[in-house]
Every structure is written in structure tokens, then in C-alpha cells.
Amino acid sequence: MPVSQRLSPAEQLDTLQNSTVPSFVAHLEHSGVEILHAGTTDIVQINVGKLCNQVCKHCHVDAGPDKTDENMNWITFEACLEVIKEVQPSIVDLTGGAPELNPHFRNFVLELRLLGVPEIIDRCNLSVLLLKSQSDLAQFLADQKVHVVASLPAVNEKQTDAQRGDGVFDKSIEGLRRLNALGYGTDETGLQLTLMSNPSGAFLPPPQSSAETRFKALLADRYGIVFNNLIELTNMPVSRFLEYLIQSDNYDSYMAKLSAAFNPAAAAGLMCRNTLSISWDGRLYDCDFNQMLEIPVIPESSRTVFEYQKELLAGRPIAVANHCLGCTAGQGSSCGGATS
Amino acid sequence: MNYYESQDLGAFGSIAEDAPESGKAFFEWYGTVFKDGELSKREKNLIALAVAHTKQCPYCIDAYTSACLESGSSPGEMMESVQVAAAISGGSTLVHAVQMRKQAEKMSM
Numbered sequence: 001m002p003v004s005q006r007l008s009p010a011e012q013l014d015t016l017q018n019s020t021v022p023s024f025v026a027h028l029e030h031s032g033v034e035i036l037h038a039g040t041t042d043i044v045q046i047n048v049g050k051l052c053n054q055v056c057k058h059c060h061v062d063a064g065p066d067k068t069d070e071n072m073n074w075i076t077f078e079a080c081l082e083v084i085k086e087v088q089p090s091i092v093d094l095t096g097g098a099p100e101l102n103p104h105f106r107n108f109v110l111e112l113r114l115l116g117v118p119e120i121i122d123r124c125n126l127s128v129l130l131l132k133s134q135s136d137l138a139q140f141l142a143d144q145k146v147h148v149v150a151s152l153p154a155v156n157e158k159q160t161d162a163q164r165g166d167g168v169f170d171k172s173i174e175g176l177r178r179l180n181a182l183g184y185g186t187d188e189t190g191l192q193l194t195l196m197s198n199p200s201g202a203f204l205p206p207p208q209s210s211a212e213t214r215f216k217a218l219l220a221d222r223y224g225i226v227f228n229n230l231i232e233l234t235n236m237p238v239s240r241f242l243e244y245l246i247q248s249d250n251y252d253s254y255m256a257k258l259s260a261a262f263n264p265a266a267a268a269g270l271m272c273r274n275t276l277s278i279s280w281d282g283r284l285y286d287c288d289f290n291q292m293l294e295i296p297v298i299p300e301s302s303r304t305v306f307e308y309q310k311e312l313l314a315g316r317p318i319a320v321a322n323h324c325l326g327c328t329a330g331q332g333s334s335c336g337g338a339t340s
Numbered sequence: 341m342n343y344y345e346s347q348d349l350g351a352f353g354s355i356a357e358d359a360p361e362s363g364k365a366f367f368e369w370y371g372t373v374f375k376d377g378e379l380s381k382r383e384k385n386l387i388a389l390a391v392a393h394t395k396q397c398p399y400c401i402d403a404y405t406s407a408c409l410e411s412g413s414s415p416g417e418m419m420e421s422v423q424v425a426a427a428i429s430g431g432s433t434l435v436h437a438v439q440m441r442k443q444a445e446k447m448s449m
Contacts, residue, residue: 156414199409206412210380214412 006062009294012242016322020252021259024324031264036318038286042274044084045093045335047288048072048105049280052097054125056164058198060238060292063097071097076282077108079305084115086310087276093335095123095288100137109144121147123196123335126175127168138175142182147192149231150176155218159200176225185226193227196337198235202250204261204330205232208338231337234258236289236326258325266332269339272318278305286318288335289326295319349399382411389418390425 007015017023028035049071052063072080084092092112099105099122112120122141129138141148152172153163160169176185176193183189195215199205212230219225235241237254245251277285282305285291298317302309332339356363374384385407392400408418 154414156416158415201409203406203409206382206410210376210382211412214382 007239007243009292012238013293013295013321015242015246015251016237019255019322021255021322021325024320024322024328027259027262027325027328028264028267031262031267033264033267036267036270036272036320038313038316038318039273041087041276041313042089043091043093043271044080044087044089044276044278045095045288046072046080046278047095047280047291048077048097048099048102048108050097051101052125053101053128053131054098054165054168056125056240057244058163058200058235058241060236060241060289061097062239062292067097070280071102072104072280072282074104074107076280076305077104077111079282079308080108080278081111081115083276083278083305083308084112084117086308089117089276091119091121092117093121093123093275095335098125098128099123100128100134106140109140109146113144119147120144121149124148124150124175125164126150126152127171129175129178130171138178138182138184142179142184142191145190147194148179148184149194149196150179150227151198152176152195152215153197153200155215155222163198163200173223173225176219176227177223180225185228187228195227195230196233197230198233202235202245202248202254202257204257205234205333208232208331232331232333233335233337234326234329234333236323236333238289238292238323255322255325258329261329262325263328263330263332263340265340266328266330266338269332269334270318270324270327271334271336271339272327275335276313282306284308284313289323290319290321293321293323295321344398346398346402349403352399380411382408382413385411386413386417386421390421393422393425394429 022030025035047061050061050063050067051065051071052067053065055064094105096102109120128134150172151164152160154160157169160172161167179185179193182191184191185193197205197211197215205211208231211232215230216227219227237245237251242251245254272286275287277287277291279285279291283291284297284303284305285295286297296303296319297313298319299312301307302312327333327339353367356367374381385404388400389404389408392404405418
């Protein structure tokens, strides 16, 4: 879809709210699940910007090499550090775009280490490790013991390249080899390598545990690659993936699939209940998907890192819309994988 | 009304309405067959996809294409499964040529 035909966040939301399936709230009510409220914030997820060296067809961020403006500046990073000092999360989760391409990425990781954040996650597209400008990136991540969560939809070129671009599968394999060479993916080193798989089309992901077993066997047998664990994510009907669904005439059937697969048990583990999501410009959201749909956290007086008020966000009701059906389908889906 | 309308697959359960006891038994048995067992659910879906092609059932092809993708099979595995079905279909035709040859030999000088 040409850029000029891209759906705005408001148009996306309008499309979702006018879907033929019952609303997300109706699903909750029908199942007797209470309206979602936030619990203790344990994860601060920061989307440091939309700059990326890839243009994936399913990307809910609409990231790409042309997104040079929508990236976090150091003033906002510093404000994030102040929020993190107050929240004291177990995990700071850095995503993008390709988060490593933000010029402040490494300084921020070093600051997080100084703060003593127990776990830092880098959501890595793998091909970024092969860029000339990032030749020392893998070593930096290993030195700082950053948990790498790397995208790989399938152990085959066809499905991976169809989703992520021509040649990405081969680059991903090379990226994984470089991480393995530094000790990533083995229990002994403590360098955690998680693979993250999204379906390469309008279908739901396979069961996470059986998929992990299969990925481990195939990657070891074919490429000699090891990793610690696999997480499966459902593609959310947001941004590029929503546009793909509409263009390919899969939108109605995909929403029907999400609705039919609604799992009340998955709602309990939704990431919005323990995550605070921060956008490149410092705005606060309940999750990265709400961020892209520009649905802010409900408390109006605490909607940016510059006006963060812990007490206002504690126990806040979560802002929901029909895209949330993606997180409650089947085994459930979150940035940490299955939720049930 | 047309033959083979794709939305009819969603009404498959209605076949039990006029024969509820056997219909219920069929769907329970069907569900049991596809559970993980000595074969994984993924492997069973690949078998079902192959059989669907030999039966030339468009509902089954749609259903098990989706099921195969959602159980983590690759397009290559799915096509190889259909190739197996095609080979058995072709072979089962050709093996009857032994009968043809025997009969022809019997009837010929």
C-alpha cells in the first residue's frame, strides 16, 4: 500500500470498532471477565523509535529506513530513566524499529546498568547485527549481558523473507551464528537468546511449546544454532498488518478467527496488566499496540514521562479496543509470549 | 445456491441435527483422532491435508491448509505431503496395470 494510502491511527481504530465480530468488551462481559485494570508495573517497555533497516510486512510500528525523525532524543531518555528509578521494574524492554539504530541506545543501556535494572531486553531484528555501522553491536550486547529477543518467524527462507524482506532469512541465520559465537543461547554463559515468531500470514501461531521444540531441532540440525527459548506472538490487526489483511481480503475472516479463539484464561496474563509502554516522544501507553493506535493511558494527568505520577497509573483501567482480541486468542499473546 | 460455498464449512456441525446420536459420536471421535498422540497434531494435520487432496474436498483443503500453517508446518512440508498423496494416487492407478497386463497376456497369443 503506498504511503499516501496508509490508514491513520483513527482510521484503523474506526475499522476495528466497526468489525463484524462482537467487541472485545463484549467478549470480556460474555465470559465474565472483569474490565482490565493494571497491576504492579514490572516491565517498562520503551519504543525508542521507528527507524529500522527492514520493512516488514506485518510491522505494527510502520518502521523503516525512512523513519529518521520519529526517534527518541536524549532528553526523553533521561526522563525515562527518572521514571524507571521510581518504578523499579524487573525488566526494561527496548523495542523499535531497530532500537540499536537510535544513536543513544548504547548510552541508555549503560545508564540502565548503572541503575541496576535486573534485566534489559533488546528486541533485535538480527540483520542489524550485520550492518557495517553495527559491527561491534553483538559484543556490546554480550558485554552488558543484554537479553536478546530476536525475530525469526520460521525456519525457512520462504516464510521468513515473505514477512521480513528478501534475503532476511540468510542474514538472520548469520546474526544468530554471531550471537552464538559470543555465548548467547547456552545456559552456562547466562547470555539469554530468545527467538520470537509471528505467523507469516493471516493465521494464528502454533502452540508455543511444540514450536520451540521444533525450532530447536531444525536450527541445530540445519545450521548448528542454539537458543534458550521461543515465544510465539499473534499478529495484531494494527498498521501494516491490518492493511495487509484488508488488501488480501482476509480482514473479516481474521477477526472472526480471533473472536472464535477468544480465551478468557489468556486475559489474566495480558502484558498490559504489568507493563508501562513509552513511545519515542515520551508518551505513556498501556502497550505498544495502543501506542501505534494513539490510545493513551486513561489518567489524563500522567500521560508522558515528563509528568509521570506513579499513584495515578497504579490500578488504572486499561484502555481497550477490538485489536485486543489479538492478545486473547488461543494460547494468548504478549511480548513475553503465550499468556495461558 | 451454489455447490461448495466456503462459508458452508462453518455449518459442518449442523450435520448432527437430524441424527444427533451418531453426529455427536462422529465429532467426539474426530476430535480424539486429531489430538497429540504417537503422532503429533502437526503431523496428523499434514496427513489430513494429503487425504483432503485425494478426496478432492475443498472444505477439507481449506481447513487443513489453515490447520497446517497454525500448527507450524512450512509450505514445503505441505507441498511434500500433497506430493505423497499424488504419488499414491498415481501409483494406485498404475499398479492396476499389472492386472491389465495379466489379462492382456491371457487373451493374447
